[in-house]
Amino acid sequence: MRRLTEGQPILNVNHLTISAVHQGHSHRITEDISFDIRIGETLALVGESGSGKSVTASAVAGLLTKPLTITHGQIIFQGINLLESRAGYVKSLRGKEIGCVFQDYRGSFTPFMKVGHQLIEVIRTHTRATRAEAKEMALDWLHRVNLPAQRSFRSYPFQLSGGQLQRIVLAAALMLKPALLVADEPITALDVITGQAIMDLMEELQHEVGCAILLISHDLRQVVKRSNRIAVMQRGHIVETGSREQIKHAPHHPYTQALLKACPTISRKQHMSPQETQFGGNR
Numbered sequence: 169m170r171r172l173t174e175g176q177p178i179l180n181v182n183h184l185t186i187s188a189v190h191q192g193h194s195h196r197i198t199e200d201i202s203f204d205i206r207i208g209e210t211l212a213l214v215g216e217s218g219s220g221k222s223v224t225a226s227a228v229a230g231l232l233t234k235p236l237t238i239t240h241g242q243i244i245f246q247g248i249n250l251l252e253s254r255a256g257y258v259k260s261l262r263g264k265e266i267g268c269v270f271q272d273y274r275g276s277f278t279p280f281m282k283v284g285h286q287l288i289e290v291i292r293t294h295t296r297a298t299r300a301e302a303k304e305m306a307l308d309w310l311h312r313v314n315l316p317a318q319r320s321f322r323s324y325p326f327q328l329s330g331g332q333l334q335r336i337v338l339a340a341a342l343m344l345k346p347a348l349l350v351a352d353e354p355i356t357a358l359d360v361i362t363g364q365a366i367m368d369l370m371e372e373l374q375h376e377v378g379c380a381i382l383l384i385s386h387d388l389r390q391v392v393k394r395s396n397r398i399a400v401m402q403r404g405h406i407v408e409t410g411s412r413e414q415i416k417h418a419p420h421h422p423y424t425q426a427l428l429k430a431c432p433t434i435s436r437k438q439h440m441s442p443q444e445t446q447f448g449g450n451r
């Protein structure tokens with residue numbers, strides 16, 4: 169089921185409408201959202217605060233909670249419509265086939281349980297690894313995310329910095345080699361330098377693991393640097409989807425144009441000659 173042919177979408181979101189339903193009243197939060205993500209690529213959802221990016225990411229990860237509910241559409245992951253699957257199926261995918269990284273990294277940990285035990289628990293929930301094998305794997309991944317493995321393994325979350333915790337969240341999200349990583353504002357709570365390092369690490373591990381990424385961000389600069397394709401959201405709708413180059417150099421929708429104008433370091437290049445831009449790629 170898992171490995172599709174190269175170039176095929178790993179995820180299709182079709183005409184997704186998410187509503188807040190409260191005491192019989194329904195209010196649409198997103199409407200008719202459609203996009204796909206191909207194997208190994210990064211697709212970013214970008215847009216103003218409140219446009220529905222996080223709610224869409226939560227729907228893909230099967231994490232929507234009341235009063236939010238999906239009132240229309242499909243979420244097809246690896247060829248299966250998750251909205252027609254048992255709740256247990258989606259739960260079994262999360263953490264294994266779908267990894268998640270959120271802005272609130274502290275919320276990803278149980279406060280008074282050592283990091284190592286938490287990683288072992290994730291591994292043993294989804295695999296048949298013995299405790300010793302899981303420990304070895306956890307230490308290996310702590311090392312891969314450039315942390316002192318033994319010390320981090322023995323630490324409680326409150327003994328680690330935000331950047332260290334987000335590295336551990338990345339390790340936890342990627343160590344079981346998911347097909348898709350949902351990364352919702354992964355660096356918003358971190359300082360700029362730490363955030364860049366986390367994004368670099370995420371890209372490096374993405375190539376190692378071979379997963380696709382659904383990247384949620386309000387930061388167009390990051391998105392243009394890190395994504396293959398970009399979907400622009402405004403007030404619950406996707407107003408434009410295109411390749412990074414198309415969005416950057418030839419945005420169609422007035423809202424995308426306004427977003428770019430608000431980021432002069434990106435839009436400036438639109439007015440440069442091809443000679444000027446040929447060494448100016450961001451990736």
Ligand SMILES: Nc1ncnc2c1ncn2[C@@H]1O[C@H](COP(=O)(O)OP(=O)(O)OP(=O)(O)O)[C@@H](O)[C@H]1O
Nearest residue numbers: 188197216217218219220221222223224234235386
């Ligand atoms: N649990 C909820 N109940 C009702 N409405 C909600 C709930 N969660 C989010 N919303 C509403 O859904 C809309 C979209 O929120 P969402 O968090 O997806 O925006 P966003 O684009 O991710 O914004 P930001 O960049 O600020 O995180 C907002 O108007 C928000 O108030």
